[in-house]
Amino acid sequence: MLPSIYNPEAPFTLGILGGGQLAKMTLQAVYRMGMQVAIIENGESSPAGVMTKKEFGGGWNDAASLEAFIAASDIVTLENEFVDPAILDVIAEKRLVFPTPDTMRLVQDKYTQKVTFSKAGIPTPQFAAIETKQDLFDFGEKYGYPFVAKTRKYGYDGYGNATIKRDTEIDMVWRKFMEGENPRPLMAESFVTFNKELAVMVARNKRGEVAVYPCVQTIQEGHICVTVLAPAPIEEPLLKRAQEIAVACVEEINGVGVFGIEMFLTPQDEIFFNEIAPRPHNSGHYTIEACYTSQFENHLRAVTNMPLGSPELRVGGAAMINLLGERTGSGIPDSVVEMLKVSDVALHLYGKKDSRLGRKMGHLTATADTMDEAFRKANTALERFVW
Ligand SMILES: Nc1ncnc2c1ncn2[C@@H]1O[C@H](COP(=O)(O)OP(=O)(O)OP(=O)(O)O)[C@@H](O)[C@H]1O
Ligand SMILES: [Mg+2]
Secondary structure (H helix, E strand, C coil): CCCEEEEEECCCCEEEECCCCCHHHHHHHHHHCCCCEEECCCCCCCHHHHHHCCCCEEECCCCHHHHHCCCCCCCCCCCCCCCHHHHHHHHHHHCCCCCCHHHHHHHHHHHHHHHHHHCCCCCCCCCEECHHHHHHHHHHHCCCCEEEECCCCCCCCCEEEEECHHHHHHHHHHHHHHHCCCCEEEEEEEECCCEEEEEEEEECCCCCEEEEEECEEEEEEEEEEEEEEEEECCCHHHHHHHHHHHHHHHCCCCCCCEEEEEEEEEECCEEEEEEEECCCCCHHHCCCECCCCCCCHHHHHCCCCCCCCCEEEEECEEEEEECCCCCEECCCCCCCCCCHHHCCEEECCCCCEEEEEEEEEEEEEEECCCHHHHHHHHHHHHHHHHH
């Protein structure tokens, strides 16, 4: 049984592991619906932590902080997939946790993800687990160069990835990931020459109801997502195919919550699974302004087993551009005055104290009758934004 969401005695509280921008935007959806949020994070005053009195700054590795956080929460979810499953098990003894620890075990490791999905018939690049340096040579021999070595866990914004163009680069990559104090187990996968990168958000509740968002195009620079275009400028059957793959992935892992599925579209119109994120995702930020129900609200609805809201676009198109840090220093922009004069553009600043080069500090979403028009507006706004 799920706890009653609207209990006349006390407000329902959603506990979130992590206090970054994803937790902050989830919190905003939760409060709008008359509920509350508890945040646990390493340190106080995180973007979401400052927005609730139920802030636990000791982090989840601190037993007292974790216990108090559990006591304050009715259902627990996460904004970051790198929580040790053993911690999720501890929480799950006392509270419902979504996505479940079992789902999280399947998706925390990129190799396990690919084994799970390729067994289910979902197309993935060629891949293999890498145990020894020789395995890297063998992979290159078998599938050709270039290929991509990835840390199986804890990779984000491309930090765990290395493209190996020829066998002479293997030594360097092996040293980088495997010969430090904390060796990071690797997998290898063939390099996909893609035309576009696609992403689809899927929300699923415990009853198995599914809401599938439009397929979007994501554009990464230096492995970091910079732009999201909704809908993706590709043909209708491909949009549908990407949505089908995304739903199949979430059903395969019995996912409850919202999930972001990243894919590659090749020049031959094949779509390959890249990775799944078990949480709200950067490629779904546009849903706040552009869809009837945002990814954050549907995440709340999914983990509380409420009916899901419509994921459809309520505008012709949308474009989201990340505001990446351009300096080391204050995270507060110098001026947004000219930017705010651009109509139909929403500014999101996450409230991070410190800016670093390339750090995700906020984003802009533009909506319009067409995606192209939205993209133009978003770029105009970006040009006027001053760090
Ligand atoms: N097999 C591949 N072939 C070609 N390009 C790839 C491949 N794998 C990853 N990339 C490129 O690197 C980017 C980041 O890779 P991936 O999604 O695995 O890393 P991550 O660090 O987990 O990502 P995120 O930025 O989503 O946190 C991809 O979006 C894509 O541009
Ligand atoms: Mg990725």
